[in-house]
Amino acid sequence: MDTIFFNTKVYDQQFFTECNKQYNHQIRFLEVPLNEGTAPLAKGSRAICVFVNDVVNSTVLHQLAEEGIELVALRCAGFNNVDLKAAAELGIKVVRVPAYSPYAVAEHTLALILTLNRKTHRAYNRVREGNFALNGLIGFDLHGRTVGLIGLGKIGVVTARILKGFGCKVLGFDIQQDREAQEAGVEFTDLDTLYAASDIISLHCPLTPKTHHLINEESIGKMKDGVMLINTSRGAIIDTKAVIKGLKSEKISYLGLDVYEEEGDLFFEDLSNKVIKDDVFMRLLSFNNVLITGHQAFLTRDALQSIARVTLQNITDFEQGRALVNQVLP
Missing domain, CATH: 3.40.50.720 (NAD(P)-binding Rossmann-like Domain)
Incomplete structure (x- = not known):
């Protein structure tokens, strides 16, 4: 056809x-x-x-x-x-x-978590310049940490299984409590509990009117100080300006994004010789604890x-x- x-x-x-x-x-x-x-x-x-x-x-x-x-x-x-x-x-x-391939997105989620935590991207650049100092590269053990997953579809379940392999406690929230997720060791809870208890929060839900700007000033305020926030689902689930405030106040200590609310004018194109006019996006790039990939989790x-x-x-x-x-x- x-x-x-x-x-x-x-x-x-x-x-x-x-x-x-x-x-x-x-x-x-x-x-x-x-x-x-x-x-x-x-x-x-x-x-x-x-x-x-x-x-x-x-x-x-x-x-x-x-x-x-x-x-x-x-x-x-x-x-x-x-x-x-x-x-x-x-x-x-x-x-x-x-x-x-739920494995593709789930594995990229872990790549963002591990890179942000152990700062391998910064270490790589240092070593290439002959700088072998370890100052500023301290991470934490994933083992024993609590990870909250919002959205327990196929990708969320695969992510949960990987995290359980690291020895993490996995909390989950979804409108349905999937049996497969429970078998993977996910402890279902409400959003407020997930926000308050999670060291890492990863988003795996679709973008709907109910999930639009789910991560906003109010929800960020309920999170642990120093939380790691990961989004490999849809950009508009996060209110980017609220997240920037969270980064500035150090409420959010790590941010990993594979999607961005206004990515339509940016992602999938080579803009290296152009001026990026999105001030909000450029503000995100100014933080050394923010890692952004250009919607490549599926790739x-x-x-x-x-x-x-x-x-x-x-x-x-x-x-x-x-x-x-x-x-x-x-």
């Missing part, structure tokens, strides 16, 4: 091209993101494929409908950038990749293969009139 892929990078093209040998769809890769200005490029196709920061609002969906688009295939788990109600009204189906060979396979199967199921097991409904 004719499908336009928006906002693609070299790795997208590599893994989708290889996987498509099994599916034989007619794919055209575009590097430009989907928005109101680029939506007309979908003309002549039945489906489009987009990523987390593409704009799929009501206006864009109306444009896509006019161009004959019947399917929006998300090559990601999140769908908060899609106006699902407008899509349904226009008869456009929306599918996603609900679980590609493993295993995850990219899984994303390509599930996305192309979603498109095939639509083309052949099968049930869309990964359809997202309003």
